Amino acid sequence: MNIESISQPFIKKFPGDFSNNPMQRNTPKVLFATIKPAGFDAPQLIAFNETLSEEIGLGKFEEQDLSFLAGNDLPENIQSYATAYAGHQFGNWAGQLGDGRAILAGEIINNSGKKTEIQWKGAGATPYSRHADGRAVLRSSVREYLMSEAMYHLGVPTTKALSLTLTGEDVVRDMMYNGNPQLEKGAVIIRTAESFLRFGHFELMSAQAEYKTLQELADFAIENYFPEITSSGDQKYKDFFQNICNRTADLMVEWFRVGFVHGVMNTDNMSILGLTIDYGPYSMMDEYDLNFTPNTTDLPGRRYAFGKQGQISQWNLWQLANALHPLIKDEKFLEDALNQYGTYFWEKHDRMLCRKFGFDTLQKDDEEFFINWQALMQELQLDYTLFFNRLEKLSFETNIQLHFKDISYIPLNEEKQKKLENFVKAYLLRLNLNNISQDEALTMMGETNPKFILRNYLLYECIEEINNGTTDILKKLTLALENPYKELYPEFSVTRPSDYNDITGCSTLSCSS
Known part of the structure; x- marks a missing residue:
């Protein structure tokens, strides 16, 4: 892989704390802290996304690349770092948070000029780990690696995973937070996105009254990720917020289309680019239930249930509006934009349902x-x-x-x-009542309704297999998720087997990773 081409424009733009001390602390007046991955003595590559590597400009995998994928022996040109952000978690202000187990390697630009950020997840503690170890376990890493790829092929905006590597060490986790910690295999993934900027990055700067840095961050985001914004002055920030609203609504409609339930829609888990980010206790929906939440931490309130995702996304945008108010300073605009969000969302939602049913227009x-x-x-x-x-x-x-x-x-x-x-x-x-032919309706339905979804029980079987040292199911699932609108494996087109109804880590999930 062409690792030497990775650069750090974010660090150059926002000078921060260059300490390598991984101890938890507040870092006022900065957006990040430099930190090196922990490094692992016996990494083992489980999966590598060759297509993605070529697409983003890293090229083909070679044996010596395993060291980089595990966060070992970094080239001199790479200064890795973790970012600070804030957030509302389950409706409550949580203050400063940050990349607790995510470490950015930097940014790469492919031959067509497209920029992609590259990030390790599970490669060790950062200053924002909040007393945690910064590691990740195999089960959560497999789930993110496969689901982010599945969402991409379903046509849902998402971060993507480049590699999945066992670290060779065991990690202690209490999977259900019930006082039963166990050793699990450690793993690290490399994930990619155009940007990992979240609502929480802007919330942090606003909460700390760092308005100059807030403006610089907004300008940086607009310049690099919103080429459609050509306005200036206060209007530029209004257009910025409106774009985020639209992208967020578009994403929510896509989640509803394929039956995806995120499970932890905290503001620090919301991308300003409208990407699906932070795959934790998510689930694809089996039986249809507007009240379904896959996250045991979300019980009994079900704040993040399937049917509430549009409403919660709007609530999260209210928090972003508060954070951007020092730049926009127009309460009526913000209120109107947020009130119109519901109209925009439901119009798109109903048009999406029309496509699922094969209706040419909404009547x-x-x-x-x-x-x-x-x-x-x-x-x-x-x-x-x-x-x-x-x-x-x-x-x-x-x-x-x-x-x-x-x-x-x-x-x-x-x-x-x-x-x-x-x-x-x-x-x-x-x-x-359609004005289109039956064949045209079926074509529309076929392009909208997946034949394969990555159900939790399939992920559970895959994780169990990898734990036992084989990857047959992983290979089969990878092929199926690359072709979700084709029925490659009829055995996957069935309801969830009842044997999996009450299995921890399959039907019941938590934020543990």
């Missing part, structure tokens, strides 16, 4: 149709992905009971069967 009765559909899905506990896959193979001659019999997580009595039949008949009648 006046469709909102009621969607409400009835949601109620049916929840009552019958129908599998979200498989339901739409079945719709694509539907006709007036279809035996509805047989066609949908294996996609519910509960037995369907006669009353529930009748409700399903009535809905499907109403759907077919609605399809007849």
Whole structure:
């Protein structure tokens, strides 16, 4: 790989604390602290994303690159660092936070001029680790490596993972925070993004009244990541906020489209570029449930449940608006932008549902149709992905009971069967109102509804296999997630097996990593 081409423009732009002391501390008036990865004596490469490496400008993997992927023996041109940010966690102000186990290697520019930041995750403690060890375990690393790649191929904006490496050391974790710590295999991934800037970076500078640095940071972000903004003065920052609002709403609609539940939508986990970032206790949805949260830490309030993600994203944007107010100084603009966010989100959401159902336009009765559909899905506990896959193979001659019999997580009595039949008949009648052909509708549905999603039980099986020293499932899943709109493996197109309903680390997840 072409490691020598990695540079550190962020450090050059914002001089900070150049101490290598990894002890936890506040770092006022700076945005980062330089820190070196811990280094590991016996790393073992599990997966490498060759396509991504070529795309971002690092080139092909060679054996000597393993040292860099594990954070060992860094070239002299690389000054690694961790950034400081703040955030609201589960609705409460948490003060200064930061990259507790993420260390930035820097930025690389490919032949077409595209910039990509490169970051180790799990490579050791930083000044922002809050008494933690900065390590990551295999299970969380596999989950992030695979899910970020899955989201990319689904067409959802996301960070991406370059490599997955076992560190050769064991890490102690209490997976469910219930007083049962155990040794787990340690791992490190390298993840990439155009930028890892978060809402929390701006919240920190504003909370510390570092308004000059806040403005410099906003200018840096606009100049490097928002080429569509050509205005100046106060309008530039208004356009900046409006762009973040739109990108965030677009992302939320994509999460709803594929059935992704993030699980920890704290403001420090929100990207200003509208990327899915920080894959913790996430889940793809099996049975449709607006109240579903995969995160045990989010119980019983379910703040970050599937159906609340649009609302929470708006709440998070309110916090960003407060942080950017010193630059914008226009309360009415901010209020209007945030109030309009809901309108923009729901319009995009409903158009997305139209595509999933194969409707060419949104008609006046469709909102009621969607409400009835949601109620049916929840009552019958129908599998979200498989339901739409079945719709694509539907006709007036279809035996509805047989066609949908294996996609519910509960037995369907006669009353529930009748409700399903009535809905499907109403759907077919609605399809007849289209101004496009049936083939065009099916094409639209096929491009919108994935045939494969990376379900938690599949991830669980993959992690168990790697723990046992083999990677057959990993290779199979990688091929499947690269082709989510094709049914390469029919055995994956089934409901979650009941054996996995109550397994820790599969059906129940926490923020532990």
